[in-house]
Amino acid sequence: MTNLRTDLTTKKYRCIGVGVVWDRDRQRILIDRRLPEGELAGYWEFPGGKIEGHETATDCIKRELQEELAIDVEVGDHLITVDFEYETLRVSLIVHHCMHISGEPQAIACSEIRWVTVDELDTYQLPAANYQIVHALKESKSLNCG
Numbered sequence: 001m002t003n004l005r006t007d008l009t010t011k012k013y014r015c016i017g018v019g020v021v022w023d024r025d026r027q028r029i030l031i032d033r034r035l036p037e038g039e040l041a042g043y044w045e046f047p048g049g050k051i052e053g054h055e056t057a058t059d060c061i062k063r064e065l066q067e068e069l070a071i072d073v074e075v076g077d078h079l080i081t082v083d084f085e086y087e088t089l090r091v092s093l094i095v096h097h098c099m100h101i102s103g104e105p106q107a108i109a110c111s112e113i114r115w116v117t118v119d120e121l122d123t124y125q126l127p128a129a130n131y132q133i134v135h136a137l138k139e140s141k142s143l144n145c146g
């Protein structure tokens, strides 16, 4: 009971807009590597960030991708929302498919960027919450391929 109360009062909660950015021929997705210090240091992720008070998830994703990677995207369909609890943080990741419109991705707020296929995602170290996203991507891919 004490632990539960401590968790409820001290655990930070953040709502994050996340983009699965497809290249023009819809073969590859953009992932970035988090900086070597801070939360989830060195993990690979889908780009995104905190939803500000006034924003929709779509607004947030468009803004974050411009700020973090200097790319312009069209935010499309919702893929999945993942609620996940880390040791010191609770997050909701609101994930949308995006189309890359323009701009060569720049590693502004991350250490590295790569375009990868859905199958290649398995070889990268991703935050625990992201496995649900990868699963949803594989499911939508198998549906698309009939």
Ligand SMILES: Nc1nc2c([nH]c(=O)n2[C@H]2C[C@H](O)[C@@H](COP(=O)(O)OP(=O)(O)OP(=O)(O)O)O2)c(=O)[nH]1
Pocket (backbone or CB within 6 Å): 014, 016, 017, 018, 039, 040, 044, 045, 046, 047, 048, 049, 050, 051, 064, 089, 091, 093, 127, 128, 129, 130
């Ligand atoms: N962007 C992103 N965040 C993720 C993913 N998976 C995952 O667990 N997270 C978590 C890690 C962080 O705790 C949180 C997002 O934090 P962030 O550092 O990107 O947030 P931000 O860009 O708004 O940065 P800041 O305001 O905290 O400086 O969501 C993911 O695939 N992409």
Ligand SMILES: [Mg+2]
Pocket (backbone or CB within 6 Å): 047, 048, 049, 050, 064, 068
């Ligand atoms: Mg971010």
